[in-house]
Amino acid sequence: MIHPQTKVQFISDEVGYGVVATALIPKGTITWVQDPLDRVFSKEEVQRLPSFAQDQLEYFAFKNSRGQMVLCWDHARYVNHSFRSNCLSTVFDFELAIRDIQPGEQLTDDYGYLNLNAPWKPMDEGTRRKWVRPDDSLRYARVWDRQLGGAMKRMSRLQQPLGQWLAPSVWDEAQRPEALQRSIQELYCSV
Numbered sequence: 001m002i003h004p005q006t007k008v009q010f011i012s013d014e015v016g017y018g019v020v021a022t023a024l025i026p027k028g029t030i031t032w033v034q035d036p037l038d039r040v041f042s043k044e045e046v047q048r049l050p051s052f053a054q055d056q057l058e059y060f061a062f063k064n065s066r067g068q069m070v071l072c073w074d075h076a077r078y079v080n081h082s083f084r085s086n087c088l089s090t091v092f093d094f095e096l097a098i099r100d101i102q103p104g105e106q107l108t109d110d111y112g113y114l115n116l117n118a119p120w121k122p123m124d125e126g127t128r129r130k131w132v133r134p135d136d137s138l139r140y141a142r143v144w145d146r147q148l149g150g151a152m153k154r155m156s157r158l159q160q161p162l163g164q165w166l167a168p169s170v171w172d173e174a175q176r177p178e179a180l181q182r183s184i185q186e187l188y189c190s191v
Contacts, residue, residue, distance in 0.1 A: 028154025082108035112136025
């Protein structure tokens, strides 16, 4: 489930649609959580789908660390890529704002931790990185872990509209000091 203070909006002809904030979303806020309505497809289920459905799944879903494809039921599937993303995923099946997200600003992910099947060249953003690669969660883990650590330290001090969607055990685990030792590398799936 995507943060409630967001909406889908047309961004540009090149980008298409994206998810934008309708209010300030502070650093450390949970911006997405995997919920029971998200559809999780096993590798076998994906293989049984017709090719046009597999193509849509490849475009709108992401591969989790278990090799399953997760298709978000709400407008979270319209979150675009950026090498300067303002959200990052955690090993706890939720994403965090890694900096303040201003009203009208797009919520963005770095698709490098979504276990793409092949390298992908997005729009040039003027960054050193030009490609998203299937193993980026291994390559950039140190940087992303540092960004997540700073955001996770703020989580408990903020209102968390999506907190109700987290199991109490997940919230408790994410609040423990040792949670900061868990790396985004755990999201990597080689399958």
